[in-house]
Structure formats: C-alpha cells, structure tokens
Amino acid sequence: MSEFVNGLLRLRRGPWEIVASILIAIGVVMLMQDVALWLYTYSFIVTLVGTVMFIVVSHFPE
Amino acid sequence: MLNTMTERVAKVTPLAAVRRIRGLSDRTIAWIFVAPTIFLLLAINIFPLVWTIRLSLTNYRANQPNRPLQWVGLDNYRRILNDSDIWNTMQVTAHFLIWTIVLQVLIGFTLAWLINRKFKGNDLWTTIIVLPMMLSPAVVGNFWTFFYQPQIGIFNYVVAFFAGADPSSFTMIGSVDLAPWSIVIVDTWMWTPFVMLICLAGLRSIPSYIYEAAAIDRASSWRQFWTITIPMVMPFLMLAVLFRGIENFKMFDLVVQLTGGGPGSTTELTSINLKREAFEKWRTGYASAYAIILFVTVFGLASIYVKALNKVKER
Numbered sequence A: 001m002s003e004f005v006n007g008l009l010r011l012r013r014g015p016w017e018i019v020a021s022i023l024i025a026i027g028v029v030m031l032m033q034d035v036a037l038w039l040y041t042y043s044f045i046v047t048l049v050g051t052v053m054f055i056v057v058s059h060f061p062e
Numbered sequence B: 001m002l003n004t005m006t007e008r009v010a011k012v013t014p015l016a017a018v019r020r021i022r023g024l025s026d027r028t029i030a031w032i033f034v035a036p037t038i039f040l041l042l043a044i045n046i047f048p049l050v051w052t053i054r055l056s057l058t059n060y061r062a063n064q065p066n067r068p069l070q071w072v073g074l075d076n077y078r079r080i081l082n083d084s085d086i087w088n089t090m091q092v093t094a095h096f097l098i099w100t101i102v103l104q105v106l107i108g109f110t111l112a113w114l115i116n117r118k119f120k121g122n123d124l125w126t127t128i129i130v131l132p133m134m135l136s137p138a139v140v141g142n143f144w145t146f147f148y149q150p151q152i153g154i155f156n157y158v159v160a161f162f163a164g165a166d167p168s169s170f171t172m173i174g175s176v177d178l179a180p181w182s183i184v185i186v187d188t189w190m191w192t193p194f195v196m197l198i199c200l201a202g203l204r205s206i207p208s209y210i211y212e213a214a215a216i217d218r219a220s221s222w223r224q225f226w227t228i229t230i231p232m233v234m235p236f237l238m239l240a241v242l243f244r245g246i247e248n249f250k251m252f253d254l255v256v257q258l259t260g261g262g263p264g265s266t267t268e269l270t271s272i273n274l275k276r277e278a279f280e281k282w283r284t285g286y287a288s289a290y291a292i293i294l295f296v297t298v299f300g301l302a303s304i305y306v307k308a309l310n311k312v313k314e315r
Helices: A002-009 A013-032 A037-057 B002-012 B015-022 B026-056 B075-080 B084-116 B122-134 B137-147 B154-163 B179-204 B208-216 B221-249 B253-258 B270-279 B284-314
Strands: none
Touching: A002 A013, A013 A037, A013 B084, A013 B284, A037 B084, A037 B284, B026 B284, B075 B284, B084 B122, B084 B179, B084 B221, B084 B270, B122 B179, B137 B154, B137 B179, B137 B253, B179 B221, B179 B253, B208 B221, B221 B284, B270 B284
C-alpha cells in the first residue's frame, strides 16, 4: 500500500494508471446502472476525467 | 532482378527530380511516405471528431442549415445526462452487451475446444459453424423475425417442444420481457463463430510438447486445462471480447431489422436512439453531444482493456 502511495507521490505510471482505470470503470458502471439517475448524470464527467487522466499518465515514467 | 528494377526506375526518373531527392535526408523521405496516411487520418478521423465536438456545443440542425447557429455551451450534455429515456437506453445496451459477450465467449470457447479435437468431418463442421457469420446482418434480422413468429416460427416450435407449451402462447419479439433476449439470442447465433475462430487460433498455437511434458509430470486433464490451455488462450479470448464489445456497443442493423427498437423502447440500443435523434428528430447538436459521450465511454474502456491485454501477453 505504501509502495502504491509512494508511486502516486513520485508521479509513477503504474499507480496512476490504476487510479485512472478505476475511475473509467466506475464511470461506465454509473452510466449503465439502473439504480439512481444522479449516478447516471455524473457518469460522463467521471469517465472523462478517467480517460484524460489515463492519456496523461501513460506518459509518466515507469 | 532487384538491381535491374532499381536501375530501370533510376533510368526513367527525370534528372531534376533525382537532384531534388538526393538533397533530402532519410527523415524527410520517410515523412514524404508517411504524409499521405497522416493526411487521410486527419481528414477522415480527427477532423470529424473535432467538428462533432464543436457541433455538440451548438443547437445546429442538419435539416435547417441556413438557421443561425446558436452557441449553447454544455447544455446538450446536461440535457442528455438528465434524460431518463436515454438512461433507459443505456441499460438496454448494457444488458445486450453483457449477455452477448458472456454467451459468445462461453459457447465460442467450448466449440473451439471441441473442434480442436481431431475427429472425422472436423473441417466440414467448422465450415457449417462459421456460416452465420458470413451472412448479412439485415438478412439475419429478417429471417429471424420469421423464426420468432408465434404461429409459424421454428424457434417457438422448438422451445414449445422442449417446454411442453403451446408454440403460439408466447411471442419473442412482441413481448416486453422476451424482446431483449431475442436480440441477444440472434447476435449470439451470428457472432459466436467469430469468437470460436479466434479461440481456435489460440488453441492451435499451443505447442503439443507442453501437454506432453505435463502428462509426463502426471498432471490431470483438468489441471492441464486450467494451467496450460486457459492461460495460453487468454490473450486471444480478451481480443475476442474487445472486438465483440466494441462491435456490440455500436450494434445497429441487426436489431433495427429484427425489432426496430421495440416493443416500446425495450430493445432500443444507444446507436438506434442516436440515429433517431440525429436523422429523425434532426437535433444534430444534441446527437453530436450524445455521440461524444459514447465515444469517450468506448475510448476509456478500450484503453484499460488494451493495457490489460498487454499485461496478459507479457506474462
């Protein structure tokens, strides 16, 4: 866990890609769930942040 | 031969052009060769994307091109993301996506595993199994509407035969509960052979000596399956899921032909809904915002999926 946090603080690709992937996955689940409309409303912004983050952090060093 | 060809080309090249090319660096020549592709990519992919983003921020209607364009900011996005009908469409798409992928992977892999075993008529069976994939989706949609007919449809008769019910007691396309399953069944019937072919390629790429070594180590068939077959086929399976996932996310023709999105909107996938917004209601700006939302979703999913695929390949 501390290794993961260290990676985040030192701007390493691995942990940041995990964060971005989780955001995208949450966004897609929010988009397609049938529980609450507000989750659907905020799904796009979550997916967009995750996707942009994924593109940016894939240029971070390993 | 190559020398002769080179010499022949050199001979017919005008002297002025030769002098010009001699002055260029390798990098420049490489750029000259790549430039047409980059130009095409920009013209066909990037420009429409940028233009769609621009349109999504306006109230543009393609059927009224002379109407003054009004900048509406993020209003289209706000309206889409608060529209319960589109929310419902997303759920229909999710149901379709999840079930088609699960069924196609399970049945496709099982078929590939069976076909991979040497038996008489192996090639004939492979050809028969891949036939549905070669048909046009419009044709498949059309003849499955006949299969699903309550009075004359073969599907109802087969189900009724096994279930012991009256064939005309249920209707696949007309029922709110069964219609979403009817499109899942047809897509699975049509595209399982594709997954089977990819899995078959994976299974045939596993060298037999690995199984022989495992057999010498007295590993059971079950253990060989889980520790050799599945891990080595996994990249192929993931590739099949990626292809089918993206294809089914934009599924249109088959479903339009089969149910037209009905009854009500129970089988209205996002692509059908998007087409209605863009070319029936002519809300081009709104439809552009809708398309961008779908694009970001597919792009995000594909990014993490490709990363996962690379990780599996590295293992």
